[in-house]
Amino acid sequence: MASSMRSSLILFFTCSLFLQAAFAEYKVEVKCESLPNGDCAFAISSSGKRCILEKATPEDGVISEYTCKTSEVIVANMREHIESDECMDACGxxxxxxxxxxxxxxxxxFVSKLCSPSCYRECPNIVDLYFNLAAGEGTYLSELCNNQKKLQSSGAAEDDADAPAPSPSF
Structure with a gap:
């Protein structure tokens, strides 16, 4: 009985190693410079750095195209991420x-869409980026979202003819 149990454990661990090796083969490394421009913005490389779309300036000095580059901005808890179309739409x-x-x-x-539940709760990559950008400006994204909600609920945005109408909440 003990040898049967030992044989089962050996077989289990062997299968586990085989599966890990097989799945490792399918793991895709995300390199910003290899991404098509349409996947670049809001992507995170395998190294955990944000990808950014930049204007490419050839030697003649005429800006003719865009290229995906690796930024120096590091994302704390995400790697190898290309933002989904659903999040792009939900967050504006x-x-x-x-x-x-x-x-x-x-x-x-934009803030209205960013603060909507479909973005704020479901799209941590985009929310993290704008959370950090807001912090860099000396504010918190949660404060911006609360101010946006107050503005929408008071109807103040509708009273101001020069202000664009806020997006509907989700």
Whole structure:
């Protein structure tokens, strides 16, 4: 009986090693410079650094195309991630986003989508990026979201003719 149990354990561990080796073969390494431009923005490389879309300037100085580059911005708990279309839509993000900037946080329509439950709860990569960008500007994303909710519930945005109408909440 003991030899039967030992044989079963050996067989189990052998199969486990075989499966690990087989799945390791299918693991895809994400290198920003290898990504197509349409997958670049909001992607995270295997090294944990954010990918950014940048304007490529050839030697003649004329900006003619874009290229995906590895930034120096490190994401704490994510690697090998290409953002889903669902999150891009839910958060109001754009795959043609150039560089990394906090400018979007000044747009009420963007903040409304970013703070929506379908983005804020379901898209940790995008939320993490904008959380850090907001912190770099001396504020917290949660404060921006609370202010956005207050603005929408008070109807203040609708009273201001110059302000764009806020996106509907999800």
């Amino acid at each position: 993000a754009n795959r043609n986003f150039i560089g990394i900037s906090s400018d979007d946080l000044l747009e009420p329509q």
